[in-house]
Amino acid sequence: MKSSTSQEIQLKWNADAFVPRVSIDLVIFGFHDGQLKVLLLRWKNGEDWMLPSGFILHEEDMENAAHRSLQQRTGLQSVFLQQFHTFGEADRFKHFSKQETMRRLGFPGDTDEPLFRRHVSVGYYALVEFAEVVPTPDELTDECRWWDVEEVPPLLFDHNDMIRLALKVLRRQLSYQPIGYNLLPEKFTMPELQRLYETILGQPLDRRNFQKQMLGYGILERLEERKTGGAHKAPYLYRFDKEKYEQALDDGMSTHGL
Amino acid sequence: MKSSTSQEIQLKWNADAFVPRVSIDLVIFGFHDGQLKVLLLRWKNGEDWMLPSGFILHEEDMENAAHRSLQQRTGLQSVFLQQFHTFGEADRFKHFSKQETMRRLGFPGDTDEPLFRRHVSVGYYALVEFAEVVPTPDELTDECRWWDVEEVPPLLFDHNDMIRLALKVLRRQLSYQPIGYNLLPEKFTMPELQRLYETILGQPLDRRNFQKQMLGYGILERLEERKTGGAHKAPYLYRFDKEKYEQALDDGMSTHGL
DNA sequence: TCAAAAGTGTTTAGCATACACCCATGC
DNA sequence: GCATGGGTGTATGCTAAACACTTTTGA
Known part of the structure; x- marks a missing residue:
């Protein structure tokens, strides 16, 4: 020192x-x-x-x-x-x-x-x-x-x-509005998104329910298959629909919409 | 001026x-x-x-x-x-x-x-x-x-x-934790509590569902009948169970339990 | 061909919503 | 006795939770 x-x-x-x-x-x-x-x-x-x-x-x-x-x-x-x-x-x-x-x-x-x-x-x-x-x-x-x-x-x-x-x-x-847009790369897989949620919440989530919930928000756009070295079945890639994502954020909370 | x-x-x-x-x-x-x-x-x-x-x-x-x-x-x-x-x-x-x-x-x-x-x-x-x-x-x-x-x-x-x-x-x-302890007199009726909620939320609520929900929190203690001049059936009086009320507050949110 | 990860659909249960009937009181 | 407000219980529906089978891929 x-x-x-x-x-x-x-x-x-x-x-x-x-x-x-x-x-x-x-x-x-x-x-x-x-x-x-x-x-x-x-x-x-x-x-x-x-x-x-x-x-x-x-x-x-x-x-x-x-x-x-x-x-x-x-x-x-x-x-x-x-x-x-x-x-x-x-x-x-x-x-x-x-x-x-x-x-x-x-x-x-x-x-x-x-x-x-x-x-x-x-x-x-x-x-x-x-x-x-x-x-x-x-x-x-x-x-x-x-x-x-x-x-x-x-x-x-x-x-x-x-x-x-x-x-x-x-x-x-996390429980009343989607999060992830700024934490993940532009394209990501559903398991990646799930791992993010699990990490933040500190608890495991059910794959199928998670997927349903996320897709239910209507803020995800599915792309084509993911090729890369993953040693198993290739997951789909998704991307956030910026428009709808912002919308969902505003609907939840926000300190702005006074 | x-x-x-x-x-x-x-x-x-x-x-x-x-x-x-x-x-x-x-x-x-x-x-x-x-x-x-x-x-x-x-x-x-x-x-x-x-x-x-x-x-x-x-x-x-x-x-x-x-x-x-x-x-x-x-x-x-x-x-x-x-x-x-x-x-x-x-x-x-x-x-x-x-x-x-x-x-x-x-x-x-x-x-x-x-x-x-x-x-x-x-x-x-x-x-x-x-x-x-x-x-x-x-x-x-x-x-x-x-x-x-x-x-x-x-x-x-x-x-x-x-x-x-x-x-x-x-x-x-209001939606995830009980409120009312500090807004009402010590003893109050269920309709009074309901009117408080309706006023804060700015919308009418169903009497029966409201009562169920409130009692469901397990923070209310029912007393005896209410006598006074009310021109109709006398409603019961309730009182908050301070202990359980505080508990419910903490469970919800709170900036204290760091 | 097998293990591990991913895709998908059905059942179940809990909670919030909607709704109806009976009781007490004052006019 | 009737209008008004208060007490209680049941049916319904939606969403979240629980759960099983099939597909792909590399080793």
Whole structure:
């Protein structure tokens, strides 16, 4: 753990550019290798991991700030992004105290570092296509990579709570509106889609019922056979009907249709 | 519209005591006379109405701040209070521009009044027992009273949007968890409970199915007959089983069980 | 030819909807 | 006694859950 003074870091992060006291935290979900993944950042010169976060520019809509931050970490432009909870506890330091956290992150003493002032944080979760993401650290972090949701280490602040709640909301959401458009490649098989659902829900589903349900939504378009190396009967490929998919999303919930 | 300088108002509202840039807005629902009501405040010396709002003390949890503000407006201590959305648009002035709003509220010129700086606002909705509320204006308002949800006038800021969304979330919530504990007196009849549901949902329900569904939740306790002046067959009185009610709430959703 | 994965259709059960009859009370 | 509101039970239908057989393919 090398020394890096708070000055050093402050230089690269201009607190004045942003609305103070409000932050955005992103729980970015991806799906790969039959596992649900979440994107985490490792703080400079250390072993501490955290969620990607962002701040709101003075004249910027918060939702835009969330999209912008997501874009900066993943390279992705338009994805499923949903506000799920706002965290407003006075003390949001969980595994380590504020003092301890500052020390670990290279802010010695009790400087009045804007980063460590009390923040209210708005949590968003995103569903993105794993293969298209280019994980990119920011000015404060050394590394950005996917973690298996089941293997997330103790994170800084209350970020473990955030992931847990995001997952809870995601699971509920799954039951009344289709999800998958942003988590899978353009063409996918029904078993792949099913595995995605099973992974998110954490429980096995019946193949036949699943297929019926999905097709029942009327948002899937079937293509031709799938050839590739699969060592068994070749499954069909499907594609989402963007139009109808969006429709189904709106019908379910949405914070927009005020 | 009398003159009241911004100084006059600022004196009574100490912005330094609170976390800046974050506000809390409360959509307080009550039920009376077969109508869903919402509690509104009228700004000093004017005709402009708005939602009760609050701010977070520096060392205070946001949820506590919401409860505290609610307590101050209603006198009620423990009620159903739920965060439903955080509003983060850069410009949250709807019916009137910022300039116009400041003028109407007695802040002439473009003083840098903390109240009118850009805020991110966390919306909570509350369900309270109408008869127990003592509507109480705050330092910035002259009047606090109930409005029929259907007859709410154009409000300041984006407060009409907030009510609309709160109602939407409340309706959805109603479908997967019981509600009513905080909106009705301790003892109530099944038809009363039904009228509450019908009012919230904005549609008539079948008496018999409604009763079955409610009793199915296993959260109601039936008492003896109801005597009073009702000009027809006396309906039974019921009471919520607090234990089981709380249980049912937790089973449904909840932002707590992280 | 066999195991493993995928495609398809039928039965069943639970819950929500629709609906009808009897009882109490005030005018 | 009749209109109004309240109490209760049954029939129906739809959707979700449970379940079995056939087909393809590589080893």
